[in-house]
Amino acid sequence: MLVHLDCFVISADTGSFSAAARQLGLTSAAVGKNVTTLETQLGVRLFQRSTRKLRLTEAGERFLQEVRVGLTTVKMAMKGLSTSTERPSGVLKVSMGTYFGMHFILPLLPEFLQRYPDIQPDWEFDNRKIDLIGERYDAAIGGGFDLPQGIVARELAPVHAVLAAAPAYLSQHPPFLEPDDLARGDGIRIRSPQTGKIRNFMLRNAGGQQSAVGLPVCMTFNEPEACCRAAEMGLGIVMANIPDLLPALESGSLVRVLPDWYADAGGIFLYFPTHKLLPAKTRVFVDFIIEKFREHHIARRIDARSSGQKTPEN
CATH class of the missing domain: 1.10.10.10 (Winged helix-like DNA-binding domain superfamily/Winged helix DNA-binding domain)
Incomplete structure (x- = not known):
């Protein structure tokens, strides 16, 4: 049967x-x-x-x-895949967003394989929505997935969208001090590859004030890394999720514009089947990712409210 x-x-x-x-x-x-x-x-x-x-x-x-x-x-x-004595092994099929996966998850792979040498990664770096069960994935990392019966979502970190620009760009313009000042900026925006539309964010600050993003759109890309690179070239102000901007923000090649303002952009989740009898390879991967997010303080680093972000000095 x-x-x-x-x-x-x-x-x-x-x-x-x-x-x-x-x-x-x-x-x-x-x-x-x-x-x-x-x-x-x-x-x-x-x-x-x-x-x-x-x-x-x-x-x-x-x-x-x-x-x-x-x-x-x-x-x-x-x-008998869930027995505690089982040595984790086999092909581990995981889907994750391209940029986030390349910059945050892939660097963890050497340590993961050192711990679990019998696991063979089969990782897909793509920004499409997947059917985790139907396409036979063991896990997925990202946001915005539908949550059908049989799938659990473990939040790894909240995600905020922020404004950023190169120091050289900011030095050539009057200071951007309030959201209304964005009207004289050059916007670099991300358009959805699925809909072709630009997401309309609502900025907010710690005092509870809200403001629309009145940034003129001068160029659009369907890939966050392209937007980040264009901003680093001094071509304008980018509006993107912090995980996509973090390497540039931490290196100083980009700095926050209106650092007290941000937009809620969902979260980063770890998705996996809800079975009590998870395969050992999936169980250890889930535990490992949660451990490393805590160890590397990733949630804090990508929190727009964190004081650790570099800010513009113009």
Whole structure:
């Protein structure tokens, strides 16, 4: 019965028996036969079949939602992956945002592999939203994910968006002291690769005041690192999340503009399945990331309210 369910779920995820067969190491005919046997046992048709693609029936859609998480739990239990004596091993598939992953998570990899040499990282650096369960990821790091049944989100740090510019740019302009002063600045903004739109932030300060970002848009990019680089070149004032600006802020190549003002931009979360029987490789990765965030004070470093940020002196 378990192999029948496995064939059904993977066929539904991939859209074909042949693709499922490649993942399972079976023949396409064997996968199709297992799904047909399952349909016979259930007394319902799960797929509408065509020569090009499989389509779930309404009953198949319902069954997929109900069986997916339970199937994964059962498979983990049968393999005994949660035993405390297990040596963490295997392929660890993780998704994370490109810039954040490259600058904050990838540098931790040598120490992680030193602790757990039998784990093989399979990491995807991308800013797209993923289906953690459907695409068979062990974990994901980022923000803005949908939280379906079976997934837990552990907040690693809040995220703020701030304004920053190169010291050379600021030296050529009158001081920016209040949000209204932004009207005479040159804005470098990030547009969403999904919608093509620029996010409208609302600035706030510790006194509870709020103000719209009245910064004229002079150039836009779909990649935070490009915005940061353009600002370092002295081309204008960038509005971006602190994690994307932190290396430049800490080096001094960028400084905060209106350092008392910031915008709430969500948070950075560690996503993983809610199974009590987490594989050892996933469990140690989750614990390791949480440990390193605390050890390196990452949450404090990317907090716009922290006094450690460099500020403009113009």
